[in-house]
Amino acid sequence: MPIINLQIMQGHTAVQKTELLKNMTQAVVDSISAPLASVRVVIQEVPRENVIVAGELGKDMALATVGLIAGRTEDQKAALIAALAASVEQSIGLSIQNVRVILLDTPTTDMGVAGGKTAKAAGR
DSSP: OOEEEEEEESOOOHHHHHHHHHHHHHHHHHHHOOOGGGOEEEEEEEOGGGOEETTEETOOOEEEEEEEESOOOHHHHHHHHHHHHHHHHHHHOOOGGGEEEEEEEEOGGGOEEGGGEETTTTTO
């Protein structure tokens, strides 16, 4: 079920963004064994004038906010964070040093899945 909202700076090509979407999806599948059918990734492009990092206006950055059904181990979460950061670096050339990942564990009662059911009602 992982749902990833990725904010990146504007200016990347369509090819780079497609590669990024595919690489992030595969990173989730590989790192936490999530079923491919459950992975969602959305890219939001941010104008440089709307970002400040460490006091520098318009500095390159990426921020991935990941919604997960609760229950992953610390090791799985660490693997997911590393895999997502690496996929950003590989896809759009942004240094892994400028990538941040936030994981949000969501109880099964608070996550909607296919069919308009909670994850708990769906047996997850």
